[in-house]
Amino acid sequence: GDSVTQMEGPVTLSEEAFLTINCTYTATGYPSLFWYVQYPGEGLQLLLKATKADDKGSNKGFEATYRKETTSFHLEKGSVQVSDSAVYFCALHYSNYQLIWGAGTKLIIKP
Amino acid sequence: GAGVSQSPSNKVTEKGKDVELRCDPISGHTALYWYRQRLGQGLEFLIYFQGNSAPDKSGLPSDRFSAERTGESVSTLTIQRTQQEDSAVYLCASSFPGQTDLRYEQYFGPGTRLTVT
Numbered sequence: 001g002d003s004v005t006q007m008e009g010p011v012t013l014s015e016e017a018f019l020t021i022n023c024t025y026t027a028t029g030y031p032s033l034f035w036y037v038q039y040p041g042e043g044l045q046l047l048l049k050a051t052k053a054d055d056k057g058s059n060k061g062f063e064a065t066y067r068k069e070t071t072s073f074h075l076e077k078g079s080v081q082v083s084d085s086a087v088y089f090c091a092l093h094y095s096n097y098q099l100i101w102g103a104g105t106k107l108i109i110k111p
Numbered sequence: 112g113a114g115v116s117q118s119p120s121n122k123v124t125e126k127g128k129d130v131e132l133r134c135d136p137i138s139g140h141t142a143l144y145w146y147r148q149r150l151g152q153g154l155e156f157l158i159y160f161q162g163n164s165a166p167d168k169s170g171l172p173s174d175r176f177s178a179e180r181t182g183e184s185v186s187t188l189t190i191q192r193t194q195q196e197d198s199a200v201y202l203c204a205s206s207f208p209g210q211t212d213l214r215y216e217q218y219f220g221p222g223t224r225l226t227v228t
Contacts, residue, residue: 034216043115044154044202044219089153098144098167099217103153 002027006090006102013080014110021075021105023064023090032093033057033066033073038104039086047075047088085109113137115220117203123226124193132188132223136205143186144217145178146202154202160186193227200224 007022025033035047035057048057050066050073057064062077073090090102116135124130136143145157156170160180171177175193180186190197204217 036219043221044204046216046218049216098156098159101154101156 002031002092002100004090004092004100004102006088006105009087009104009106010108011105012108012110015082016079017109019075019077019080019084019107021088021090021107023073023075023102025071025073025090025092027071027092030068033064034091034093034099035062035064035073035075036089036091037086038089044089080107080109082109082111115203115205115218117201117220117223119223120221121224121226123228126195126227127192129189129191130193130225132190132201132203132225134186134188134203134205134220136184136186136203137207137218138184140205140207140218141183142206143180144204144206145186145188146204147172148200148202148222150199157188157201190225193225195227198225198227 003026005024032051034049036044037047038044047062048059048064050057053066053068055066064073064075066073085108087104087106089104091099115137118133122130141162143160146154147157148154158165158171158178159167162183163180175191178188200222202222203220206217
């Protein structure tokens with residue numbers, strides 16, 4: 001069945017470092033792909049999305065490109081800040097409007 | 112505009128008691144979801160509503176769990192005879208499948224933290 005696999009965390013980086021959080025998926029067809037973020041003490045919120053192959057979603061300096069050939073949707077940011085510390089979830093659209101979720105990757109940014 | 116709201120924000124209950132968790136989705140959102148998130152873990156799908164009907168209840172972990180939705184609005188998740196393993200954050204989300212470019216986006220509430228002692 002459809003599934004999402006994320007890199008295990010926590011990922012610990014220094015401020016201004018380059019970030020990559022890997023996400024790969026298994027799906028039939030061409031699902032829409034999402035990154036959600038959960039800041040400490042807050043609810044989940046949509047960070048970015050891509051709805052078809054080669055689309056690039058971007059928001060708040062984060063980017064992710066929908067790669068059909070490698071079935072990936074890796075999250076990247078060129079220069080992270082302490083405020084980016086959060087848990088990041090990759091998800092794909094499933095049938096009946098449901099999402100299939102990765103396990104989440106905790107990101108810790110040290111000043 | 113108003114987002115998804117949930118109440119209570121925190122609930123501490125004794126083992127064996129029943130609890131009700133409430134979700135108010137964004138107005139006009141016809142789809143509503145309940146998830147469970149145990150400490151340090153990902154989201155566990157519980158149930159999905161389209162309007163007032165629940166086409167997918169596959170995630171409910173046992174018959175102690177039930178949910179209903181009325182008026183295509185408020186939803187209540189009920190856990191009967193709570194157990195310690197029910198302790199988690201219960202998240203509600205809503206979406207508007209009718210608008211193509213937003214169809215699969217889910218908007219989350221802040222969650223209810225349930226602690227069973």
